[in-house]
Amino acid sequence: MLSQSCIYLCLLLSGFFGILVSGEFYSSIEKMEILGEMEETLVEATRSYLVQQQQQLQLLSSFVDHIRREHASASEMHEQNEEYLEQPLQAFRLIKRLVLDWKDLNHLLAMNELKANYRNTLDEMAKEVEVLPNLEELQGAIKGLVRLQSVYNLTASDLADGNLNGKKTDSALNWRDCFEIGVQLYEMAEYKRALEWLVLADKLLDEVQGDDTLKMATEVYEYLALTYIELGEKDTAQETLTKLLTWNSARPTQNIQAHLDHRMPKCPIKKEDSEYFSDYVRLCQGKRLPEIKTNQSSPRCYLDSNRHAYFKLSPLKVEQVNLDPDINIYYGVLNDNQIKSILRLSDELDSFRSTHRKYVISDMRISQQVWLNYSSPIMRTYRQLVGAISGFNMTNVEIMQLANYGIGGHYEPHIDYMGSPLPPYYAKRGDRISTSMIYLSDVQQGGYTVFPTQNVFVKPVKGSMILWYNQLRSLNPDHRTLHAGCAVIEGIKRIGNIWIHSSYQEFRRPCTLNSEE
Template sequence: MLEHLSLVFVWLLLLGLAWSPVNGEYYSSIDKMQMLGEVELDLITATHMYLTQRQDQLYEMRSFVERVKLEHAAIRQELLRDAEYLEQPLQAFRLINRLVVDWPALHDSLAASQKQLREEYAKSVNETDAAQGLPNKDDLKGAVLGLQRLQSVYNLTASDMANNALFWNECFEIGIQLYQQAEYRSALEWLQLAAQLVDQIEDENAQGISAQVYEYLGMTYMELGEKQKAVETLKELLPSLSPDTPHPARFLLDEVEGTEPKCPKEPVAPHWYANYSRLCQGKRVPEPGSLSCYLDFERHPRFRLSPLKVEQAHLNPDIHIYYDVLTDAQIEAVLELAKQLESFRSTVVGDVVTETRVSQQVWLDYTSPIMSSIGQLLGAISGLETTNIEKMQVANYGIGGQYFPHYDYLSKLPDSYKESGNRITTNMFYLSDVLQGGYTVFPLLNVFLRPVKGSLVIWPNELRSLAPDYRVLHAGCPVLEGSKRIGNIWIHSTDQEFRRPCTLDPTE
């Protein structure tokens, strides 16, 4: 596949095609990434056709040249016997005819066909681009930052991540991207891995490749304040270069040796990060107390014959998981509705796009039969009034997709919420299983929840007094493998006085 990609980009450069990526935010959604697979297949098909036609051209030209070579071989043999060979009118005509007619005709044919091929290839590529759009540098940056998040949260090394599946140049690109984002510790790991892979290459170009990697290694060591390491790395590179060959590494070494080592500022992790990371890995600190699982027949008449399967994940505040509340068919119906809408990048308060929240989403109202039934089901399970619920937010998480610890309670209500009140509860439907990662965690409560397709998780965002409950800080862990799809519905506090009576005790 890498060879096919290389051919595509080489020909695009040669042909001068306009690579016009759109800001499709592919890395933040697995659904969008699946579209890119189809895009690459289209590019491979177009490039294969182009190369096949070029090979036909080369065969035609090679045949003509071989025929002319035979003519000249014959002339040389004749000249050994008869110095006046070219004085023969027919032979002189044949030579002149080739130079006046055959060679120009071949040139014109190649030029015309090459132009046609270029135009056809350009048309194919541009049609693919127009239909789907292509990823841009922001997507590459986002994908690399996603890998870095996975390393950090799940305590993985670059070798763990690469898993013998990446080439040196891919590891090198990850290192460069991280270096440019000032993620020097992570960049160092990937550059060291790239250097190891380059050292295994037995190729005449290995020296030039090695120089690129070692230069970045030297600069990364400098940024980390390890001047001696930087000097040693660059000096290790120089013996492989010709003494008379000017090379940027020589100038870089001079600059490094004449520069004071830097004092890098190590990032300070938030107070919740250690527990957040531990919970994302499916580990929790042992604590006393007992939780239970049970069948609930009494909550609503609709559950008399088909009881709710309930698991207590935490008590006070209550976090409950309800299993098998949606069937596969219902989930497919929801996702089909979501596909009909154009997804957009999820934002945080103030409609800000940030790497703390990496996903794409759409909003579904309750006019369709499936969404109407889900609204009624939520009312029966939660026991709350559903006249003041938000549309369902259907989110899809891509490479390293996550949502850093946050509250769903809004500290400042927008005007549209003034009548409906704040978000009294969060109701999260898991619309897919996740192969690895993607847990929902509560760092302050020592709780992690594994996504289980068809289940529903409910937790309160407000105390009975309607004051915010700051204990329910929660997060969506980065997706390590697979695709995470959820459907969030927030129920608001207005009209809940008979369903969830409030109190005057601010701690209750």
């Protein structure tokens, strides 16, 4: 049975969580940090409330124990033919208690100042935070974990043990965590993945000792049976139910049996995300594709001091990643202090969920972003650097898109050019002739930029910029520039994209007689 203080606490917290509306946190590690800070405040406020509540309860308990001793003493005196209340001091104390002490006690309980203070703390938090994650957020985070499983060939046991792509972490999941992941995957119709997590939850539950183990196992087996039904494994579902019915013949279990008797499986057939998906996954793991012929016969690293006057005293560090199409990395474009200046600018803006083509929000792209214009000194400097490195006219350059990737954050294989017909915004400016992507952070694991058709993967290196052309010299789209941002396993991935348009580039990158060059 819950204590009165626990009931108060539950009511207070439920009221607090009911006040707030949902935001989106899982798509940005920076926004996740807000939740971490908020939980720290909640923990401290709740700890303080419970300590004070405990002190109050100890005071009440001490008072009641004192009264019991008084009455016990009175009973002993009565047995010895002495009347307790015939003593004037005892009579005074009884009257004093009934007139003052019990009145003060009742006033303390009725007023419940601790509850009011705690409520005020939660209200102040609500004003500051304004948003809290909801079920959609939880499912988004779980999708991120499943994405890591798919891309990096991780099992549910790997993740539950904190084994992230060969790197052991201190994090670990218990049976309840695994069960909740399985339940949510079931609700999202991801039945194969749900089964994997539910089986793991059952395995971990075997290691748990306690009186409620059977009740907890019943929950797991009910969802296991439902999942087997959806996967079309009726015999296994029946075995699971038979075992479950020996423990619990309650109505929910009987309903599952009826469900099994009449249910036709509806397990969806999952399509491949794209024809390049398997290549994309392999490259994300840092493995080249031996079956794909690439144009990397003689890529090289060199120092370039002739490209622009900027680089006369400090040559540009160039790595040719691919020769046709050209994909180059330029190292040390921005230093740490310059990156900090850019990130400070982004912190002043409200980030929002990144979209994919025609402003569509989908699981194809999981990140948050802001747009930075060139009004500040650091952004003007960076724009000039991009112009000096690319050789392009910067008249028709888009403002920089700064993206931050969250749990399993990624961007599936896509192209940056718009293609024909161009949206109205691009009509006079032309299509995106090139992409300049600057890495604004290192990434502990994952987060590679890959080009599936070119057998190329690039590890993020803070301060380096990768540049490629989205159009041929004829301004026809270059389909070979299909690229992707791999899921982040650990760490924060921040990038800045600058797209230069084709107008005013006639003399900077002139066309040739070969329309495919």
